[in-house]
Amino acid sequence: MTITSAPVTGEATKTWSGRAMPRKEDWRLVQGQGSFVDDGGMYGQGYAWFVRSPYGHARIVSIDCEPALSMDGVYTVLTGEEAKAMCEAPFFAIAPPPGSLMQEWPLAVGKVRYQGDAVAVVLADSRETARDAAERIVVEYEPLPAVTEGVAAADPTAPLLYDEAGTNVVWHGVFDYGDVDWALENADHVVKLDRLHFHRFSSTPLECNGAVVDFDHGTGMVSVLSNYQMPMFAAMVIGPTIGVPMNKFNFVTKDIGGAFGLKIGFYPQIAALALLSKKAGRPAKWTEFRTEHMLTAGHGNERTFIDIEVPVMADGTILGVKARAFDDAGAYLHYEPLGAVIWSQVVPGCYKLKHVRVDYTEVVSNKCPVTPNRGYSRMQHLWMIERIVDVVAHELGLDPVEVRKRNYVQPEDYPYETPNGCIYDSGDLPRSLDIALELAHVDEWRARQRELGTGSGRRIGIGIGSTLDSGTNNFGQSRIINPELPFSGNGEVAIAKLDLFGEINVNLGTTPQGQGHETTASQVAADILGVTPDDVTVSTGFNQANNAYVGFSGTYASQFAVTGLCAVMGAAQKLRHQIVKLAAFALHADEDEIELAGGVARVRGDEERAIPFIGLANMVYTNNAGLPAELLNECDLNARYAYVPPFEVPDTVAKTGNLTLTYASQVHVCVVEIDEETGEVKILDYAAVDDCGKRINPLVVEGQVHGATGLGIAASLYESLDYDESGQLEEPSFYEYHVATSLDIPNIVCGDIESPSPFTPNGAKGMGEGGGAPLHAVCSAIQDAIGAGGPIVTDSHNHWARVYEMLQRAPGAPRGVEVISRSAGSDTGATSL
Amino acid sequence: MGERGTSHSVTVEVNGEKVSRIVAARQLLVHFLRDTLGLTGTHIGCDTGNCGACSVIVDGKLVKSCMILAPQADGATIETVESLAQDGALSPLQESFHEHHGLQCGYCTPGMLMSATYLLRQNPEPTDEEIRRGIRGNVCRCTGYVNIVEAIREASRGQATERRSVQATAGEEV
Ligand code: FES
Numbered sequence A: 001m002t003i004t005s006a007p008v009t010g011e012a013t014k015t016w017s018g019r020a021m022p023r024k025e026d027w028r029l030v031q032g033q034g035s036f037v038d039d040g041g042m043y044g045q046g047y048a049w050f051v052r053s054p055y056g057h058a059r060i061v062s063i064d065c066e067p068a069l070s071m072d073g074v075y076t077v078l079t080g081e082e083a084k085a086m087c088e089a090p091f092f093a094i095a096p097p098p099g100s101l102m103q104e105w106p107l108a109v110g111k112v113r114y115q116g117d118a119v120a121v122v123l124a125d126s127r128e129t130a131r132d133a134a135e136r137i138v139v140e141y142e143p144l145p146a147v148t149e150g151v152a153a154a155d156p157t158a159p160l161l162y163d164e165a166g167t168n169v170v171w172h173g174v175f176d177y178g179d180v181d182w183a184l185e186n187a188d189h190v191v192k193l194d195r196l197h198f199h200r201f202s203s204t205p206l207e208c209n210g211a212v213v214d215f216d217h218g219t220g221m222v223s224v225l226s227n228y229q230m231p232m233f234a235a236m237v238i239g240p241t242i243g244v245p246m247n248k249f250n251f252v253t254k255d256i257g258g259a260f261g262l263k264i265g266f267y268p269q270i271a272a273l274a275l276l277s278k279k280a281g282r283p284a285k286w287t288e289f290r291t292e293h294m295l296t297a298g299h300g301n302e303r304t305f306i307d308i309e310v311p312v313m314a315d316g317t318i319l320g321v322k323a324r325a326f327d328d329a330g331a332y333l334h335y336e337p338l339g340a341v342i343w344s345q346v347v348p349g350c351y352k353l354k355h356v357r358v359d360y361t362e363v364v365s366n367k368c369p370v371t372p373n374r375g376y377s378r379m380q381h382l383w384m385i386e387r388i389v390d391v392v393a394h395e396l397g398l399d400p401v402e403v404r405k406r407n408y409v410q411p412e413d414y415p416y417e418t419p420n421g422c423i424y425d426s427g428d429l430p431r432s433l434d435i436a437l438e439l440a441h442v443d444e445w446r447a448r449q450r451e452l453g454t455g456s457g458r459r460i461g462i463g464i465g466s467t468l469d470s471g472t473n474n475f476g477q478s479r480i481i482n483p484e485l486p487f488s489g490n491g492e493v494a495i496a497k498l499d500l501f502g503e504i505n506v507n508l509g510t511t512p513q514g515q516g517h518e519t520t521a522s523q524v525a526a527d528i529l530g531v532t533p534d535d536v537t538v539s540t541g542f543n544q545a546n547n548a549y550v551g552f553s554g555t556y557a558s559q560f561a562v563t564g565l566c567a568v569m570g571a572a573q574k575l576r577h578q579i580v581k582l583a584a585f586a587l588h589a590d591e592d593e594i595e596l597a598g599g600v601a602r603v604r605g606d607e608e609r610a611i612p613f614i615g616l617a618n619m620v621y622t623n624n625a626g627l628p629a630e631l632l633n634e635c636d637l638n639a640r641y642a643y644v645p646p647f648e649v650p651d652t653v654a655k656t657g658n659l660t661l662t663y664a665s666q667v668h669v670c671v672v673e674i675d676e677e678t679g680e681v682k683i684l685d686y687a688a689v690d691d692c693g694k695r696i697n698p699l700v701v702e703g704q705v706h707g708a709t710g711l712g713i714a715a716s717l718y719e720s721l722d723y724d725e726s727g728q729l730e731e732p733s734f735y736e737y738h739v740a741t742s743l744d745i746p747n748i749v750c751g752d753i754e755s756p757s758p759f760t761p762n763g764a765k766g767m768g769e770g771g772g773a774p775l776h777a778v779c780s781a782i783q784d785a786i787g788a789g790g791p792i793v794t795d796s797h798n799h800w801a802r803v804y805e806m807l808q809r810a811p812g813a814p815r816g817v818e819v820i821s822r823s824a825g826s827d828t829g830a831t832s833l
Numbered sequence B: 001m002g003e004r005g006t007s008h009s010v011t012v013e014v015n016g017e018k019v020s021r022i023v024a025a026r027q028l029l030v031h032f033l034r035d036t037l038g039l040t041g042t043h044i045g046c047d048t049g050n051c052g053a054c055s056v057i058v059d060g061k062l063v064k065s066c067m068i069l070a071p072q073a074d075g076a077t078i079e080t081v082e083s084l085a086q087d088g089a090l091s092p093l094q095e096s097f098h099e100h101h102g103l104q105c106g107y108c109t110p111g112m113l114m115s116a117t118y119l120l121r122q123n124p125e126p127t128d129e130e131i132r133r134g135i136r137g138n139v140c141r142c143t144g145y146v147n148i149v150e151a152i153r154e155a156s157r158g159q160a161t162e163r164r165s166v167q168a169t170a171g172e173e174v
């Protein structure tokens, strides 16, 4: 055998990080050669179909599986009671009591709590047979009164979802920073809003959930091939329930067709499939279908703010905010009540608010469980803050641009400590806003707006959305919810390896869903190892067997650029160190004389003295006799690195601490035209300015900005998930949901500035979630179009009917806002606040 | 074992290859392509015909393959995403989606490419507005459509330039 081919061909002199490189993963994806979960399977698999509740709330009286079991081709059926009997405990609860009393099992037991709640699951020899069999199962229900609104659910007289908890309140806490009572007493104006409502929607990845699960009776191994985006979280939650230790799971993901946080929510299905496979003695494959997804896969958090009071000085300085918040978690607590603390990463939003008190209540209701959804929990709060800033400007007759600029955290303020101890790392919000205003041609639109005047039947509105995309969580914040939780910090793992023939391979703990990890990880590794990105193979998806993971591994919460890429950096540097050591030995040179270029290690200034990577790999793997043991011990060419960001455990009593490492910012400007006759909103111009620190691949970053913007616009104007009083979802398919098309989303013009993060090794900040800026900007634009004296935009969802109603609302009808101003005479020097 | 109910024989030409299979009467064309023939490039994103992830070209027309039954396609000529690249070379549209970052998760991409292929056959130099209309039946949740529109526009320009230069050369020769 001759080994001659050097696998690496790179140019040494280029720097790959920072380049807008088209992606490597595209090659397979544009040819339809991606490997998505439904594309694969396991030998001998059966097909699973869940039997789901048609009721929002009901007692399960009986389940008759016989008609299904007697069908040809049906392997087995698993009911909720049976599943429970196979379990050791309910799913791990994040909440302390009373939330922890709201127990969940793989399938519903005793009662169903939302439309779509799974009561049984069938396994059969084909998808069609499984579906037919599921329809034959007879479930007798006794319907119960439902509660489908968050504030109402907190009322002690509301129907209870969990009798054993005695309340629908999952968690309650007061987040109190500064002295908001003092600020309210001393402000020149207090702006009061009765209610702001952030609606329920979902970014609905185009690929639904899916999993193939095998419970191997021989080895006890549970293999999970799925598109689940935070695998070890699922393992930690379901392992103790189904009695499987961590080292008996093998979670694998491949290509994932979008996730947006929503693919964190289906661990109960994975647990049910594991038990089903255990019972049937064969793998169980489940591919969710769209209506099932809309009903059960998870919705974004719906939050209602009431009794909002905002102290403002005469010059437009906003001192803070006081509000009560009700978060509606739906019927089961999937990842919740983490949403009850995650918003506090961005307590003052983009602004220097000093006095904030939020009285926060999270409840369960008879709706689909919520799941993290792009912008998770922060965007709801940021939207409230943006509404406040906007309303303050409108009510006090101030320029919305000036009010924002006056209250923004200023470039010279960074690192800026928020009232609850979070550290905003860097940014330039005023400049971002200026760029966005210019890109959206605001001066021209203002002129056009004046020209149009009244009587044209059309109105133009200009809106601003300033937002933060906080990334790299400190999981210690979960202890603010429950001090007993064993979580803090964060981390990610990468393994860089030189393989037998000198090939470079990188394994990651992440589960990319379109974010281009294979490309950006290659760019980073290529720079360190002196090759091109094409010379670096990054394994697709997550594979537990690779051992490249910590408990937090996955792709979620805007963190890959920091956690993932810093892990790659660390692993590649470790590997480089080993390569240099081996080369120095082989070439009889000093380590500091060695340089790497084009897949070769050579002596600087003497290029004849060189050894290709394949030669180094050969020394270690297949030709190691006589090498010093020390060298072999240190250089196994298999470099695993865990990046751990620097965090402390937060103060769980004061609810303070550094909850997040980085703060990317986005400022959006939106220009709308409203047709007065129909209430229809059309976007005329849209600009988004992103600042996520150092960008590893600007093309990927811009794509993320487009995507988050598109989903935000879709949610603000088209997409909403609403329930009737009995708990029936009104939009159970893409048809009713009006999933936004190319005709609904305008062209999005992007601008960017780079304020490197001083807290990350690569200057990057996590990004991608986008902070819900379009929801802020569209509401602000509609508010501007409605004009002074009109109703306040109080909902994050503004489809035509709602806009029409606002335009029609009689003058003098309640506007949803009140301004209390202190007379000049009673001024006690509040301006010095 | 296997499908219950009546069966039909379906003979189609898929990506230039003739295939015959016996399938259940109720099998959707998209399941025929994916499960029976193993052509998993064609995807499924909904059950109401709204998303276009399953778009293929049947007898020259753009069709959502989840909206017809496999037996209805009997005798048809079908083109799927797997037919676009020739001899290891991407089609100009595939190339352009790559260059302009017109895909992220890639799940909508096969359907999007088939719609765009169909669009450019009908209208080789579409305006942005026409591109948006052409792909309105294809949902993408990742890109906000911005780079998809750009990718299709740039591919059409590239093809148009090529076409014009061919015509120009042909003109000179005449
Ligand atoms: S799967 Fe065919 S249109 Fe959605």
Ligand code: FES
Binding pocket: A206, A257, A258, A514, B102, B103, B104, B105, B106, B107, B108, B109, B139, B140, B141, B142, B143
């Ligand atoms: S690229 Fe993900 S749906 Fe279009």
